[in-house]
Amino acid sequence: MKRKWSPRQWVQHLFLGIVLFSGIRFYLFVANLEKGIMPGFHRPDSVDAFLPISALLGLRHLISNQTIPAIHPAGLVIFLIVCGSALLVRRGFCAWVCPVGLLSDYLDTLNAKMFRHPPVMPRWLDLTLGIIKYVVAAFFIFQIFFVMPNAGVDGFLNSTANRFADIKMLWFFTHITPVALGVICVLVVLSLFFRRFWCRYLCPYGALLAVIGLFSPARVHRNPDRCVGCKKCDHHCPGLIAVSRKTTIRSPECLACLRCVSQCPEKGALSFSYFSGKTGISPEVMTGIFLVIFSLGIGAAMLTGHWQTHISADQYLAFTAQHRTAQAFNRRAALSQADAAEMQRIMIRMRKQKEKSLSAGLHEEARPTRADPSHDGKKRQGLGLH
Numbered sequence: 001m002k003r004k005w006s007p008r009q010w011v012q013h014l015f016l017g018i019v020l021f022s023g024i025r026f027y028l029f030v031a032n033l034e035k036g037i038m039p040g041f042h043r044p045d046s047v048d049a050f051l052p053i054s055a056l057l058g059l060r061h062l063i064s065n066q067t068i069p070a071i072h073p074a075g076l077v078i079f080l081i082v083c084g085s086a087l088l089v090r091r092g093f094c095a096w097v098c099p100v101g102l103l104s105d106y107l108d109t110l111n112a113k114m115f116r117h118p119p120v121m122p123r124w125l126d127l128t129l130g131i132i133k134y135v136v137a138a139f140f141i142f143q144i145f146f147v148m149p150n151a152g153v154d155g156f157l158n159s160t161a162n163r164f165a166d167i168k169m170l171w172f173f174t175h176i177t178p179v180a181l182g183v184i185c186v187l188v189v190l191s192l193f194f195r196r197f198w199c200r201y202l203c204p205y206g207a208l209l210a211v212i213g214l215f216s217p218a219r220v221h222r223n224p225d226r227c228v229g230c231k232k233c234d235h236h237c238p239g240l241i242a243v244s245r246k247t248t249i250r251s252p253e254c255l256a257c258l259r260c261v262s263q264c265p266e267k268g269a270l271s272f273s274y275f276s277g278k279t280g281i282s283p284e285v286m287t288g289i290f291l292v293i294f295s296l297g298i299g300a301a302m303l304t305g306h307w308q309t310h311i312s313a314d315q316y317l318a319f320t321a322q323h324r325t326a327q328a329f330n331r332r333a334a335l336s337q338a339d340a341a342e343m344q345r346i347m348i349r350m351r352k353q354k355e356k357s358l359s360a361g362l363h364e365e366a367r368p369t370r371a372d373p374s375h376d377g378k379k380r381q382g383l384g385l386h
């Protein structure tokens with residue numbers, strides 16, 4: 001029998017649909033530009049969600065100037081919504097909205113099918129790798145908020161690199177290099193063996209939400225009086241948390257997925273709630289939280305003119321035309337470089353052949369042959385060997 005989707009899965013697939021719709025629309029937008037055609041539709045601004053560095057710089061700009069930047073403001077709006085959600089429901093974004101989180105769920109399912117006892121990292125390695133995402137997040141935050149001068153932030157926000165970062169991001173995937181593809185494949189394979197490898201060890205966005213989530217009053221609470229110790233919660237927890245051994249889950253790895261709550265056979269033994277279990281948050285409430293904060297945040301940004309980027313379609317067209325010219329130039333340069341290299345190879349080959357035939361000739365001449373005794377004589381005379 002086909003299993004019904006949980007509210008969380010509905011929300012995840014809804015957001016995946018939005019991401020795919022925006023991604024395809026943006027792809028068509030750029031495809032038109034690449035052909036030199038002005039697209040007859042607007043660029044989907046939601047693609048700015050995939051520019052987290054631009055969003056972080058936008059946040060710095062907002063703090064310093066009290067204004068939302070005009071370039072890719074949607075990225076900053078989504079970033080603020082996501083960080084705000086962490087104050088409400090910790091890393092719920094990872095488990096309820098993020099498409100990579102959904103992919104990790106599917107890989108988790110495969111992992112469960114492949115292994116009766118899924119492989120687990122040794123504790124020391126798990127702790128060591130677990131630091132990586134915090135180091136990466138801290139590096140960017142430190143550089144952007146404590147090292148870069150204000151002028152540098154504004155310079156970057158208005159630079160070509162940032163203005164057209166969305167197109168470059170698309171080209172990264174549409175013209176993916178073998179190295180990048182290899183890295184993605186390795187990460188997928190690692191995630192097949194080790195649950196949520198990317199989310200647990202490498203995602204800096206997850207690290208930031210984990211830290212903000214520490215300030216959230218929402219926690220999973222276990223009532224030891226109701227718990228029968230079946231450990232189903234431990235088994236289903238994607239954050240690998242020993243839920244059955246704690247009364248309150250404070251771990252930054254808790255994704256607020258509510259799997260432990262839904263799998264617990266004892267009513268009232270587990271709850272995801274505010275303030276020591278007094279205000280329970282059901283999956284339906286979580287669904288409402290995400291739909292409401294995203295709709296309200298994006299709606300407010302649209303109404304106040306902080307959603308659309310201030311880059312005109314003409315500027316996008318000019319950028320792609322410039323890129324096409326640069327590419328054609330590079331191709332020609334590469335071809336003439338290849339021609340020069342080929343010419344050099346041919347010349348080296350010819351020189352080697354000439355040297356070989358010369359030395360062979362000398363060798364031939366120096367060697368006496370029975371068939372030509374006169375030659376032997378001449379040679380001997382010529383060489384002064386009597």
Ligand code: SF4
Pocket residue numbers: 220233236237238239240241243249253254255256257258259260261
């Ligand atoms: S503790 Fe519960 S809510 Fe948190 S990640 Fe584990 S299963 Fe999900």
Ligand code: SF4
Pocket residue numbers: 222226227228229230231232233234243244263264265266269270
């Ligand atoms: S699933 Fe529920 S009953 Fe079982 S160990 Fe966890 S909290 Fe206790």
